[in-house]
Amino acid sequence: MSYALSHAIGAKLRDGDRRIVIAGAGGWLGLATLELLADALGDALCARVRCFGSSGRVLTLLSGDRIEQRPLAELGKLDEVPTLLLHLAFLTKDRAENMAEADYRYANRALTGLVLDNLDRIGAESAFVASSGAARFADDPSRSPAMRLYGELKRDDERAFAAWANTTGKRTVTARIFNIAGPHINKLHSYALSAFILNALAGRPIEVKATHRVVRGYVAIRELMSLVFALLLERKAGVIQFDTGGCPMELEEVAKLVAAETGASVVRAPISHDRTDEYVGDAAVYDDLLRENGIVPVAFAQQIAETRAFMASAAIPISGEKG
Numbered sequence: 001m002s003y004a005l006s007h008a009i010g011a012k013l014r015d016g017d018r019r020i021v022i023a024g025a026g027g028w029l030g031l032a033t034l035e036l037l038a039d040a041l042g043d044a045l046c047a048r049v050r051c052f053g054s055s056g057r058v059l060t061l062l063s064g065d066r067i068e069q070r071p072l073a074e075l076g077k078l079d080e081v082p083t084l085l086l087h088l089a090f091l092t093k094d095r096a097e098n099m100a101e102a103d104y105r106y107a108n109r110a111l112t113g114l115v116l117d118n119l120d121r122i123g124a125e126s127a128f129v130a131s132s133g134a135a136r137f138a139d140d141p142s143r144s145p146a147m148r149l150y151g152e153l154k155r156d157d158e159r160a161f162a163a164w165a166n167t168t169g170k171r172t173v174t175a176r177i178f179n180i181a182g183p184h185i186n187k188l189h190s191y192a193l194s195a196f197i198l199n200a201l202a203g204r205p206i207e208v209k210a211t212h213r214v215v216r217g218y219v220a221i222r223e224l225m226s227l228v229f230a231l232l233l234e235r236k237a238g239v240i241q242f243d244t245g246g247c248p249m250e251l252e253e254v255a256k257l258v259a260a261e262t263g264a265s266v267v268r269a270p271i272s273h274d275r276t277d278e279y280v281g282d283a284a285v286y287d288d289l290l291r292e293n294g295i296v297p298v299a300f301a302q303q304i305a306e307t308r309a310f311m312a313s314a315a316i317p318i319s320g321e322k323g
Contacts, residue, residue, distance in 0.1 A: 005229065020048055085127045090112075093134065108157075126172070127232075133280075158241065175242060177224070180224060180244065200262035201312060215279070217281065226293075
């Protein structure tokens with residue numbers, strides 16, 4: 001199954017010479033992006049891309065490519081050359097649920113500060129901030145304390161990188177990411193899409209347990225990162241921020257579409273509460289940006305197929321709790 005950036009954007013990256021630095025390369029978005037860069041850059045991957053994360057190790061991709069990851073603390077040791085930087089280094093919401101608030105704040109602010117302090121030193125011309133839809137809910141009292149804390153710190157990240165761009169005349173691209181699909185998905189029981197696919201792979205019915213309406217909208221990582229690289233390569237100053245889009249769907253519809261791709265059955269708990277849990281971005285700006293950059297949206301059925309193909313081939317245990 002082909003997994004690649006938009007053809008024109010992949011070619012533009014391949015024909016360019018700017019270094020690509022990924023802070024937080026070992027997570028879901030980082031590894032999926034590395035797969036895309038391996039396809040676009042071929043043998044030049046290790047020459048053009050520098051990876052940083054919580055520790056030094058070798059990252060092995062589905063393509064078979066291997067690339068070294070260095071500790072994030074060593075970011076400032078890079079030479080100063082024209083650079084596109086992807087800021088993906090952040091402790092996620094599940095960590096906010098299990099850490100003391102002061103420790104969580106300190107850890108994430110230290111990550112942000114380390115990256116920001118080195119942008120000019122290493123020659124960053126533009127930076128991508130992988131924010132979260134949670135930033136919208138930073139001040140929403142109806143959301144959990146962990147969601148508000150995570151959202152607040154993501155919003156702080158947005159503002160800090162925007163200030164860098166506006167002060168230096170560089171560019172920051174910020175995406176508030178709501179729901180994504182594609183290879184290297186992790187925390188499989190935590191995300192509805194992967195939990196549904198797990199059940200289908202194990203030959204179980206897909207269960208939707210929520211007793212209220214739950215609405216989600218998905219985009220493929222390869223679609224999102226095609227847009228991100230297109231915007232980073234524009235050589236324009238200032239800040240551009242958008243939500244990820246995707247068609248809003250209630251989880252029963254999501255489950256039925258997964259079932260259509262896998263042959264599974266669906267069991268949906270009766271809806272007995274009036275509230276709706278909606279976690280969907282405002283797609284207007286996102287859709288306009290896709291059109292302006294010639295990026296064709298990836299249909300949800302294809303998103304399911306690509307996510308399922310990774311989960312089926314990556315030696316992921318399919319037994320255990322149901323989604």
